[in-house]
Amino acid sequence: MQIELTTQQKNDQTAFKDFVEQEIIPYASQYDQEEQTPIKLIEKLAQKGYLGTLLPKDRGGSDIDMITYGLLNEEIGRGCSSLRSLLTVHNMVAQALLKWGTNFQKEYWLPKLASGEVIAAFALSEPNIGSDAKSVETTATVSGDSYILNGQKKWITYGQIADVFLVFAQHDNKPSAFLVEKDSPGLSVNPIFGMLGVRASMLAELQLNECRIPQENLVCRQGFGFSHVAASALDYGRYSVAWGCVGIAQASLEACL
Template sequence: MRIELTQQQRESQEGFRAFVQAEIQPNADRYDREERVPPEIIQSMARQGYLGAIIPRAYGGSEMDMITFGLLNEALGRGCSSLRSLLTVHSMVSYAIQRWGSSAQKTYWLPRLAAGETIAAFGLSEPEIGSDAKSIKTSATLDEQGYRLQGHKKWMTYGQIADLFLIFARNGASISTFLVERDTPGFSVSPITGILGTRASMVAELFLEDCRIPAQNLLGGRGFGMASIASSALDVGRYCVAWGSVGIIRACLEDSLNYSSQRQQFGVPLRQHQLIQQMLTEMITNLSAARLLCLQAGYAKEQGDPSTVMQTFIAKYFASVKAAQSANDAVQIHGANGCSSEYSVQRYMRDAKIMEIIEGSTQIQQITIANASYQELGF
C-alpha cells in the first residue's frame, strides 16, 4: 500500500511548518526556561484553527482529516512539545464531547473549544494511579442536588490555566466521566513545577473537595468512563504523541545536520567523521519509519479500520522510543554544547523522555502489542 499526501495535505503541512518556524521555534527555549507559554501564542494557535482541529465545522472547528491532524502534531512537536501537548489534551476533551456528549453539551462547549475561548484538560491520573487507570480513587456520589466529587488528580497538562476539565471518577462499581468547570466550588488547582520535560505544559494537581456539579455534567452514560470515553480519548492522545515524537526526531536531525556541518574537530567538520554519520543515519531512518507508521495509523482512522487502535499503539511505541534515541544522539553530537541551555537539543532529550511515559508508557505499549499478537493467533 502506497501512502502519499494529497495536494491539500501538502499545503496544510507547509502552512503548519511556516507557522511553527515563525511563531514557535524562536521562543520555545524561553518557554521551557520560564515553564509557561504566554496566552498570546495560544490565541494565535486558536486563530489558525488549530485548537478546533478535529471539531466539526458545524461547531466552528476546522474538521481536519486525521492525516492533516497528524501533520499538525508533527509540526508542533518539531517546534515545542509543550505546545503540542496543549493540542493533545484539548483535542482529547473535544473529541470526547463530540463523540459522547449530549446535544446541549456539544452545542455549548464545542464552539468555545474551537475558538480557544475555553481551554480543556484531561483528568484521569492520580497521585497513586498512573498506568492502572481502572483503580482511580476519585469518587462521584449522586444525590438530589447532582453529583458530589471527592478526590485528587495529578499531572494534568495545562491544568494551571484550563477552564474545563474532563474528570474521571468512581461512581459505585463503575467509572463515569464528568465535565467540571474551573470556578466550581470545591475545585482547586495547584501548579507543579520543575518537571523533567515539556516544562512549559503548565502541569497541575487538582483537588475536588465536596465539589458539586449538576447531574447534566455527566458525559455519556453512567459507567461509560473507562471502556468507552477514556479508551477512545486516549487513542487520540497516543496518535498525537506518536506524531509529536516524529517532530522531535526531525528537530534532532535538523539541528544535528546543521551543527555537524559547522563544527570542526581534528581539522575537518564533524560531518566527515564516520561515527557521526552513523548516528545521523539512524535518525534519518527512524524519522522515515516513524512517519510511515503514523501515516498508516492515520489512514486506518480515516477508513474506519478497527486495526487503527493497534496501529496507533505501534506508532506511538516506535516513534517515542526512537525520539529518545535520536535526542540522546543529538546531544552526543553536540558534545558539551549539547548539555548547555544555549542549544535546543538538551530540551529535545528531556521532552523525548516524557513521550515514553505519557499516554501509555513504553512498557505498557510493549505488553499491549505483544498480547494483541497472541490473541490474533488464537492463544
C-alpha cells in the same frame, strides 16, 4: 494505495511549518525555562483554527483528515513539545464530547473548544493511579441535582490554565466521566513545577474537595467513563503524541546536521 500526501495536505503542512518557524521555534527554549506558555501564543494557535481542526464544521471546527491532524502535531511538536501537548489534551476532550457528550454538551462546549474560547484538560491520573486508570480513587456521589466529587488528580497537562476538565471518578464503584468547570465550588488547581521535559506544559494537581457540579455534567453513561470515554480519548491522545515524537526526532536531526 495512495501513500503520498495530497496537494492539500502539503499546503497545510507548509502553513503549519511557517507558523512554527515564526511563532514557536524562536521562543520555545525561553518558554521551557520559564515553565509557562504565554496566553498570547495559545490565542495565535486558536486564531489559526489549530485548536479545533478535528471537529466538524457545524461544530466550529475545520474537519481536517487524520493525516493533516498528524502533520499539525508533528510540526508543533518539532517546535515545542509542550504546546503539542496542549493540542493533545484539548482534542482528547473535544473528541470525547463529540463522541459521547449529550446534545446539550456538544452544542454548548464544542464551538467554544473549536475557537479556543475554552481550553480543556484531561484529568484521569491520580497520585496513586496511572496505567491502571479504571481504578481511579476519586469518587462521585449524587446530592440533589448535583454530583459531589472528592479526590485528587495529578499530572494534568495545561491544568493551570484550563477552563474545563474532563474528570474521571467512581460513581457507585463504576468509572464515570464528568465535566468540571475551573470555578466549580470545591475545586482547587495547584501548579506542578520542576518537570524534566515539556516544562512549559503547565501541569497541575487538582484537589476535589466536596466539589459540586450539575448532574447534567455526566458525560456518557454511568460506568462508561473508562471503557468508552477515556479509552477513545486516549486513542486520539496516543496518535497526537506519536506524531509529536516524529516532530522531536525531526528537530533533533535538523539540529545535529
